[in-house]
Amino acid sequence: MRAPLCPATVASVATFRLQGSKVLAVDMTGDAVKAKNGSMVAYDGQMAFKKLSGGGEGIRGMVTRRITGEQMTVMEVKGHGTCWFADRASEINLVNLQGDKLYVESSNLLCTDAGLRTGTSFTGLRGASQGNGLFTTTVEGHGQAAIMSDGPAVVLRVTSQYPLTVDPGAYIAHQGNVRQSFQSGVTFRTFMGEGGGEAFQIRFEGDGLVYVQPSERNTIAGDV
Amino acid sequence: MSAYGAPGPVIHDPMTLPSDDNVNAYTFCVELKGSQWFLQKGKMIAYYGSIDFNGIGHGRLDRLVRTSFHSPLHASDWVVAEGQGKMLLADRAFDVNSYDLEDGNLTIRSGNLLAFQPSLSLKQSIVPGFLTLIGTGKFVAASNxxxxxxxxxxxxxxxxxxxxxxxxxxxxxxxxxxxxxxxxxxxxxxxxxxxxxxxxxxxxxxxxxxxxxxxxxxxxxxxTGAVPHEAGVPGGHGVSGHQGQHGPQAGVPRFxxxxxxxxxxxxx
Structure with missing residues (x-):
């Protein structure tokens, strides 16, 4: 693995701001961000774009991503100036990370501060019920990230008094220290075509934030 | 908890979520206090509290269905949410809005209706593909x-x-x-x-x-479900001679x- 070029004192951190709700502008002063490959729509100043194989997580990360089906093609953007990112007119949401961990599907991750570590983690049944596979991407450290959603995401806080239940198709990401459990409402009625329509749900408990989008991906559970 | 800094998006919790109002143009929040709402299958995206979702055919809900649901033929597209808590509704990132009816009637395209209070009664419209809500109460509809x-x-x-x-x-x-x-x-x-x-x-x-x-x-x-096979019922394909051969529904391609x-x- 390559050591970061700038020394540990990363004084200049790229600043993320939204321009409208579908374009992300990142102001950089010699620092770098990791972004979804091909998501740059414009830039101003001096920028260098470099494809990072396997998500820029080194050989081990690359192999893990290949195996887990969480491949993401990522590029590193570095330079001075402003770079604008957008992807298929998806709504973009900014996430602030202060040492906590963000769990997001790789396809919903648009851009992260280069100082954030990305990785993969096992999601268990939730991933299966979403049709996204059993693994998800994690982003960890201090900095900003931008995630995408179909329609503006609603950010819901989970605390110990207020657990939250989410439809797997509307879930996009979560951060903080939350436990998730899988709820199934499948009963004999489901098989008689009289199901509640919300046969699979994910329950979040603990302390953190959950991002949901106002749209449901087609899931196995969607029609049950 | 203030660790998640300010410049990010608005963070909602059960206290700040509106009661029976829009969270944003695409998401609607329904507050349930032991009450019931009818909603179209799969339109719930998240909820706080304890809420049950049951198909209309659930025996316990028979009475409710009898009093406020008069569109039985597509009953399985609807579920009843009941319990305590706040529930978010959304539909494919379309705009959603709530409407109040006061002793009124409103006819709506079937695909646009997301949810309604049981104080309203739902009926099939005579106009095929439309549903009519009659009574007093709130309903939520999506639009493009x-x-x-x-x-x-x-x-x-x-x-x-x-x-x-x-x-x-x-x-x-x-x-x-x-x-x-x-x-x-x-x-x-x-x-x-x-x-x-x-x-x-x-x-x-x-x-x-x-x-x-x-x-x-x-x-x-x-x-919206089929209508009875009777003469004189629009869309009923009854015995009447002209029925079923006019309109673009006949399946003849148009140039x-x-x-x-x-x-x-x-x-x-």
Whole structure:
């Protein structure tokens, strides 16, 4: 693995701001961000774009991503100036990370501060019920990230008094220290075509934030 | 908890979520206090508290269904949410809005209706593909783009129509002048020059409100269920001779410039 070029004192951190709700502008002063490959729509100043194989997580990360089906093609953007990112007119949401961990599907991750570590983690049944596979991407450290959603995401806080239940198709990401459990409402009625329509749900408990989008991906559970 | 810094998006919790109001243009929050709501399957995206979702066919809900649900043939598309908590509804990132009816009636395209309070009763409209809500209460509907409210008399594009309230007379309107004029006739016959696509409208007169969406892209229809096979029932395909062979539903492909059966009626 390559050591970061700038020394540990990363004084200049790229600043993320939204321009409208579908374009992300990142102001950089010699620092770098990791972004979804091909998501740059414009830039101003001096920028260098470099494809990072396997998500820029080194050989081990690359192999893990290949195996887990969480491949993401990522590029590193570095330079001075402003770079604008957008992807298929998806709504973009900014996430602030202060040492906590963000769990997001790789396809919903648009851009992260280069100082954030990305990785993969096992999601268990939730991933299966979403049709996204059993693994998800994690982003960890201090900095900003931008995630995408179909329609503006609603950010819901989970605390110990207020657990939250989410439809797997509307879930996009979560951060903080939350436990998730899988709820199934499948009963004999489901098989008689009289199901509640919300046969699979994910329950979040603990302390953190959950991002949901106002749209449901087609899931196995969607029609049950 | 303030660790998640300020510049990010608005963070909601059960205290800050609105009660029976929009969270943003695309998400609606319903507060349940032991009460019930009807909602279309799969439109719940998240909830706080303890809420049960049961199919309409659930035995315990029979009474509720008897009193406020009169559209039995597509009952399985609807579920009843009941319990305590706040529930978020959304539909494919379409705009959602809530509407209050006070001892009124409103007819809406079936695919647009998301949820309603049981104090309203749901019925199939005589107009195929539409549902009618009667009574007092709140309902939530989706639309492709924001909804515009218009007062009759008005003629509207069929694709832009979301629904109407209190108007007694929705009917078809054809632009005779255009279709029978020399140029119009030529165009209609030959297809040369095409048609404007606006020769056919829905017309509303009388007192009431017409709801329009701001695009002509329809939302997918939800089945409203079949109507009884009886003569005189529109869409019922009863014994009546003309039934079932008119209208674009007949399955005959349309060509540009072809005005359908009207051409025949006008001798074109």
């Amino acid at each position: 783009g924001p909804v515009v409210f218009m007062e009759p008399p008005i003629r509207v594009d069929p694709q832009a129509l979301v629904g109407w309230a209190d108007c007694p007379s929705p009917c078809h309107h054809y632009d005779h002048e255009y279709m029978t004029g020399v140029m119009g006739g030529l165009r209609a016959m030959t297809g040369i020059g095409g048609t404007s696509g606006e020769e056919h409208q829905f017309e509303f007169v009388g007192a009431g409100t017409v709801l329009l969406q701001s695009t002509e892209t329809l939302m997918a229809d939800q089945a 540009p410039g072809q005005l359908g059966d009207l051409q025949r009626r006008f001798g074109l």
